[in-house]
Amino acid sequence: MRFNLYSLLRHAIGGAPWPEQWRSPEPKPAYDVVIIGAGGHGLATAYYLARDHGIRRVAVLERGWLGGGNTGRNTTVIRSNYLRDESAALYEHALQLWETLAQELNYNVMYSPRGVMMLAHSVHEAQVFKRHVHANRLNGIDNEWLTPGEAKAFCPPLNISSDLRYPILGAALQRRGGVARHDAVAWAYARGASALGVDIIQNCEVTGISRTASGAVNAVETTRGRIAARKVAVVAAGHTSVVMAMAGVRMPLESYPLQALVSEPVKPVLPCVVMSNSVHAYISQSDKGELVIGAGTDAYVSYSQAGGLHVAEHTLEAICELFPTFRRLRMLRNWGGIVDVTPDRSPIIGLTPVPGLYVNCGWGTGGFKAIPGSGHVFAATIARGEPHLIAAPFALERFVTGQLIDEAAAAAVAH
Amino acid sequence: MLLITCPWCGARPENEFRYGGEAHIARPPDPASLDDASWADFLYMRSNPKGRHAERWRHIHGCGRFFNCVRNTISDRIEATYKPGEPTPR
Numbered sequence: 001m002r003f004n005l006y007s008l009l010r011h012a013i014g015g016a017p018w019p020e021q022w023r024s025p026e027p028k029p030a031y032d033v034v035i036i037g038a039g040g041h042g043l044a045t046a047y048y049l050a051r052d053h054g055i056r057r058v059a060v061l062e063r064g065w066l067g068g069g070n071t072g073r074n075t076t077v078i079r080s081n082y083l084r085d086e087s088a089a090l091y092e093h094a095l096q097l098w099e100t101l102a103q104e105l106n107y108n109v110m111y112s113p114r115g116v117m118m119l120a121h122s123v124h125e126a127q128v129f130k131r132h133v134h135a136n137r138l139n140g141i142d143n144e145w146l147t148p149g150e151a152k153a154f155c156p157p158l159n160i161s162s163d164l165r166y167p168i169l170g171a172a173l174q175r176r177g178g179v180a181r182h183d184a185v186a187w188a189y190a191r192g193a194s195a196l197g198v199d200i201i202q203n204c205e206v207t208g209i210s211r212t213a214s215g216a217v218n219a220v221e222t223t224r225g226r227i228a229a230r231k232v233a234v235v236a237a238g239h240t241s242v243v244m245a246m247a248g249v250r251m252p253l254e255s256y257p258l259q260a261l262v263s264e265p266v267k268p269v270l271p272c273v274v275m276s277n278s279v280h281a282y283i284s285q286s287d288k289g290e291l292v293i294g295a296g297t298d299a300y301v302s303y304s305q306a307g308g309l310h311v312a313e314h315t316l317e318a319i320c321e322l323f324p325t326f327r328r329l330r331m332l333r334n335w336g337g338i339v340d341v342t343p344d345r346s347p348i349i350g351l352t353p354v355p356g357l358y359v360n361c362g363w364g365t366g367g368f369k370a371i372p373g374s375g376h377v378f379a380a381t382i383a384r385g386e387p388h389l390i391a392a393p394f395a396l397e398r399f400v401t402g403q404l405i406d407e408a409a410a411a412a413v414a415h
Numbered sequence: 416m417l418l419i420t421c422p423w424c425g426a427r428p429e430n431e432f433r434y435g436g437e438a439h440i441a442r443p444p445d446p447a448s449l450d451d452a453s454w455a456d457f458l459y460m461r462s463n464p465k466g467r468h469a470e471r472w473r474h475i476h477g478c479g480r481f482f483n484c485v486r487n488t489i490s491d492r493i494e495a496t497y498k499p500g501e502p503t504p505r
Contacts, residue, residue, distance in 0.1 A: 239465070241461075241462075241463035241464075241465075242463075242464075242465050250456070250460040250461075250462070251460065251461075251463070252455075252459035252460050252461065253461065253463055254436075254437075254461050254463050255463055255488075299429075299433070299434035300417075300434045300470065300486070301437075301463060301468055301470065301488055302488045302491055303465045303488050303489050304488070304489065304490065304491050306491075308416045308417070308429065309416065310416050310429075310430060343458070343459050399455045399458075399459045399460075400451045400452050400454075400455040401451070402451075
């Protein structure tokens with residue numbers, strides 16, 4: 001079923017029930033590709049495998065529910081103003097796919113390019129952001145430097161007073177950056193992939209990865225039985241180390257809880273996304289009216305999907321300083337997701353030492369923005385058995401060769 | 416916030432401490448003899464377990480000393496803290 005004016009009228013006025021948007025089949029005994037993890041990255045990978053490479057005997061296995069991990073827990077910020085050429089290529093590829101994603105998938109992912117503004121509070125930070133602006137422009141990516149007055153004109157509730165403990169000296173603005181509706185992204189890819197023949201199997205936990213005598217993968221063991229596969233792709237975010245250990249592969253990853261929280265809904269007050277590294281603020285307003293706030297990671301490795309209250313409190317203190325009007329808002333909910341962080345803060349996309357086993361992980365605190373591009377290049381990597389040109393620098397081998405892609409400053413918040 | 420027992424100072428709130436990463440990763444005695452893969456393993460590969468994790472903490476706003484800790488990464492419950500050089504509790 002396609003969404004269009006006629007189908008909307010028919011269901012809204014005619015009262016016809018909406019059909020299920022994707023199938024929920026029983027697992028088949030064998031697939032060409034089994035993807036472990038039905039988050040945004042895994043579902044996008046399945047969609048592009050089917051659409052671009054004609055590989056339709058694909059299963060996406062999910063331990064919990066579709067989009068219930070970090071895809072449903074993040075603050076939905078989309079931008080591509082990364083410093084390094086390799087990262088700029090990857091995230092810009094994703095951003096360009098975002099621009100037409102709703103039309104491509106016939107599903108409103110509510111992509112809203114309202115601008116992402118990163119605040120500088122010190123001379124050093126201003127210099128670093130200006131370097132980012134110039135590096136981005138050389139890569140054909142929009143990013144511009146704003147004075148404090150220009151920043152306030154773009155985002156009126158911002159406090160640019162010199163009385164701030166850390167006054168704002170300027171800001172870098174990517175106008176094409178913005179937000180999208182996180183659940184809708186997972187649902188749209190699930191619907192698109194399912195329509196192309198991909199089986200999405202929820203409540204199916206992988207408990208083992210089976211290998212032949214020569215070492216290649218040939219199946220996964222799950223709570224719903226053994227499923228044979230020619231290729232297995234691990235897209236398990238915070239649990240990647242746990243899944244890869246089933247194939248005997250150690251990963252350069254550590255998993256940390258990352259928190260987010262939302263306020264009670266209010267009328268439109270914040271027109272863009274605002275991020276600040278120095279004081280750790282990270283805020284936007286959803287279309288429902290809630291302020292969506294990203295806090296930091298806990299200091300220690302954990303799978304608890306919670307996080308310490310002092311971490312969220314630290315962020316709220318900064319937000320109240322930058323936006324005095326928000327001081328009386330009450331917070332409605334907070335939650336944690338488990339993010340897998342690499343030593344250079346760049347993702348890992350590609351082949352592994354085990355034949356037939358592929359991995360896409362290490363997105364750390366900022367994977368949502370990359371979903372379309374990540375799925376696109378990872379699908380090509382799986383289909384051809386060799387890295388896609390954009391994915392090649394992000395191979396696991398970089399930790400052996402030393403060709404790291406240092407984006408430790410990229411998050412614009414300290415993690 | 417965790418309540419962490421420093422082996423020298425006793426139980427203190429987490430924000431007196433700094434996390435020091437996975438414990439018991441010994442620097443190779445002869446780094447020059449390592450191949451690149453072994454060096455990468457020492458520098459970057461981590462066990463990152465879901466369950467028991469031996470890790471280092473430093474009491475930076477207290478005695479300043481490093482110590483080791485066994486914590487469950489599912490519940491965040493701390494099983495034990497112990498001084499450097501002491502064996503990991505079973």
